[in-house]
Amino acid sequence: MSSTLQWLRDRSNDELAELLAARPDLLLPAPPDLAALARRMDGSATVRRAVGQLDAFGVQVLQAVWLLGDVPTVEYDAVPGDSDSTSPSAQAVSAADVHRLLGGPATRDEVEAALTRLHVQGLIRGDASGYLPAPAVREALGRYPAGLGIAAGLSREEVAHALAGVGEAGLGILRRLVPGPPVGSVEAGSRHGDTIASLVAARLLVDRGDGTVMLPREVALELRGERPLGPADPNPPLLDATPVEDVDGTAAGQALACHAHTVALLEILGNEPAPALKTGGIGIVAVRGLGKRLDLDVHATALYLDVLHGAGLIAPAVIRDHRGPRGEHAGWVPTQAADTYLAGAEPAGWALVAGTWLDMRRNPAQVGRRDAADKIIGALSVQSDWRGGPDTRRRILTEIATLEPGFAATQASLMRRLAYRSPLQHGAGPAAQIDTVLAEATELGIVAFDALSTAGRALLGDDIEGAAAALDRALPDPVDTVLVQADLTLIAPGRLTAGLAAALAELADVESTGSATVYRLSEQSIRRALDAGFTGASLHALLAAHSATPVPQSVTYLIDDVARRHGVLRAGSAEAFMHSEDTGLIAQGIAAAAAAGIRMRSLAPTVAVSQVDLTTLVEALRAAGLAPAAEDASGTILDLRPAPRRTRITVPPRIGPAAPTAPSRDQVESVIRRMRAGDESRGAASDPGSIIAVLREAAKARRSVWIGYADAEGGTSTRMVDPIVVSGGTMVALDRLRQTPRTFTIHRISSASPAET
Structure with a gap:
């Protein structure tokens, strides 16, 4: 077989373009000449990546080329290691040889087409008269390719003769090793010891000398029968589909809930940054605390933290306050981009975070579990890194996307399809991976009832704007009415108009979300609205204008009571002052301030001043049960709530596709010209x-x-x-x-x- 460099030189520009399009990792970074490309092609990592992307039929054809081309030189009575020993002059393999070994159901034409694809990828070399596997392919096929052990130099007749003399117990031991791996352990004093010894003597097992035996390749092939590598089918197994109703509507409702959770989380972190661990991330106690406030479990809370970080909406920062040494500590807070997100439309915001999840290299399902050191894994920590996350999510959702809209795949059929698509990558825990991916996609509103929504299909195609538009179409028109109830709750039967939603965010607290959002009124929430500039009259007018039923008296009384007490006592800046027409309230305020260690001086029966700042004075008066309203020098009501914290992104989010994207044709042609020139520049x-x-x-x-x-x-x-x-x-x-x-x-x-x- 010619060298890889010579093989590349013999390729036309079109053939090189096909190679680089099929294996884009060879272009990172762009090789300066063909010699550099040849070295890269022979590297075990890039060959392993290319082989790992083959489907089951492609792997079987490649295994057949390796198996048929391998010329064994190991004597049977030797004690080999794990590596396979083959002669340096392996024999070329034809399409007819491969087709004969596979045994169907693939046709000869389908086998030839698969060989052509492998040749284009540079995984086999040669031509239609005969192929050989490329360097490093044997290693990429795994420790035991096709589950087969070493070749022992036995003829088929010798194997058949030896098997004819084996009893049922011996055949049972051999059959256990037939599917692979071909190595089994032998315990001292085992009741099968004599049987195993007889199999070794008959040359049907190899004693490796370390308490293990290996099934020779020829014996395994004989026992496997007519299709030693399994049924060779070029077509993937069909998905078992079940119809489901209202996928887009249900997913859209959950997408709104997803957006509401991210907004709530940003608001919480803006006012109360989550403590950052010394090792990075957020501890499990803080995660559980956030989840309790959002009515979410640990997995869902960690999921939202991960997507917000991946979208660049939260980041770690130094928080300066009374906590920690030198009055500062590390915490997770919203970034400056969060303000744009909070002010934006819901569909666009959802598309951002849902699209981020697709390419996020973290596994929030790990949060709350224990790592190898028996420590609980926190959110946004290195222990939850998942490099293969983007590829796994996209592979699972891509298979579901092959179904017609409104259909879901059963887990069993989805597992079979994924195992066929990438058998060498389909490692342990595929069922758990499917469950995790679908659970997270459901939480985010990408799928519903395990079926992909229209917006989810757009996301999968990296069409963020199309996904936002699809969600907007699936959502019902915004409503501007709520149900105001006597138990001090307000029920929004759907998505609210932007103006009404903003007003209710000041007036009431969200109690639950879903297809309908439940808000709760309280003295604190009404006072918050009054602090924001509303008056009692404007609150009555707001509810009267937007309530689908007459406003209950209990709500009217509560608003009147809070509004009557709110602002009766007013505080200003002297550093700070307070005034009221009620001289009794002034006296109460002076006494309350004194109890809190604040000295006040009465200027008049209705006015007192202090040297503390306005915020401290108001907080002390409210802690004593009074209800002062803060005002500025002009008498305008002030909102003393601190501005939400914001920071710049300092830690790059763990996001990005695991595999390199396919280059454009122009990029490939430019690199080819450069490599050709680099090759020619040697002369x-x-x-x-x-x-x-x-x-x-x-x-x-x-x-x-x-x-x-x-x-x-x-x-x-x-x-x-x-x-x-x-x-x-x-x-x-x-x-x-x-x-x-x-x-x-x-x-x-x-x-x-x-x-x-």
Whole structure:
């Protein structure tokens, strides 16, 4: 078999383009020449990645090429290690050989098509007359490819003769090793000891000398029968689909709840930052506390924290207050981008966080569990990193997306399909992964009843704007009415108009969310609205205008009572002052302040002043049961609530696709031209005199040249340029990559050759 470099040189540009499109990781970073590409292609990591992306049929065909091309040289009575020993001159394998070994149901044409795909990917070399596996393929197929052990040099007749003399007990032991792995342990004093010894003597097992035995490859193939690598089917198994109703409507309702949870979480963290652990992330106690306030379990709370961080909406920051040494501590707070998110439309906000989840390299399902050190895993911690998360989520949802809208797949059929799509990546816990992905997608409103919504399909296609538009279409029109009830609750039967939602956010607290949102009125919430600038009359007018039924007397009385007491006692700045027409209230206020350690001076029966700041005075009066309203110098009511904290992003979110994206055709063609030139530059002009001659001739003839150029750090690159002027130790040329003129120092040019036209 020719070297990988020669194989690449023999490829046409179109064939190289197909190779790079099929294996985009070979382009990261762009190789300067074909020799660099060859070294990369032979690397175990990139070969393992390419083999891992094959479906079951592709893996079977590749296993067959390896199996048939392997020429065993190991003597049977040797004690081999785990590595397979084969002769250096493996034999080429034809499509007919592969088809005969597989045994169907794939046709000869389907086998040939699979071989062509493997050849395009560079995983096998040769032509239709015979193929061989590329270097590192054997390693990429796993420790025991196809579950087979070493070849023992036995003929088929020898195996059949030996098996004919084995009893049922011996056959039972052999059959346990047939599917693979082919190694079994032998316990001292085992009741099967004599049977195993007889199998070793009959050369049907190999004693490895370490308390284990191995089933030889020839024996396993004989016992597997006509299809030793399993049924070779080029078509994936069908999904068992079940119809479900109102997928888009249900998912849209949950998407609104998702958006409401993120908004609530941002508001909480803006006022009360979650403490950051020294190792990063948020501790489980804080996560549970946040979940209790949002009525969410630990998994869902961690999920929302992860997507907010991934979307750049929360980040760790130094919080300066009375806590921690030197009056500061680390905490998680919203970023400056959170204000834009909070002010934006719900569909756009949902599309941002849901799209973030798809490519998030974290596994919030790990939060609350124990790690290898028996410590509980917190949110946003390195212990919850999941590099394969983006690929796993997309693979699962992509399979569901193959169904018609409104259909869900059963878990069993989904597991079979995923195992077929990537058998070498389908590791332990596939059922748990499916459950986790679907549970999180349901929580976020991407799926409903395990069926993908229209908005979810758009997200899967990376169409964020389309996903937001699809959600907007699925949502009912906003309503501007609520049901005001005598138990001091307000029920919003759907999505509220922006103005009404903003007003209710000040007037009442959200008690529960879902298809309907329940708000609760209280003295504190009404006082909050009054602090924000509402009056008792405006609150009555708000409810009267938007209540679907007459406003109950209990609500009217509560608003009147709080409004009557609110602002009767007023505090200002002297540093601070308070005044009231009620002299008794002034006396109570002075006494309450004194009890809190605040000294006040009475200026008049209705006015008193203090040297503490206004916020401290108001908090002390309210703690004593009074209800002062804060005002500025003009008498306007002030909202003394602290502004929500904000920070800049300092820790990059763990987000991004695990696999490189496919390059564009133009990008591939540009890299190919560069590699060809780099390959040819080995014979290009390399001494200073010849380099200058080539450059001057190119400038005179207005031709392009390929040059090797060293940068200031000593790194070299190959680029195509159009020389304009060559003089005085420099060259002014048009850099074809950047499409801008550049000045090159000639002594840094290591080679120069005319570019092909």
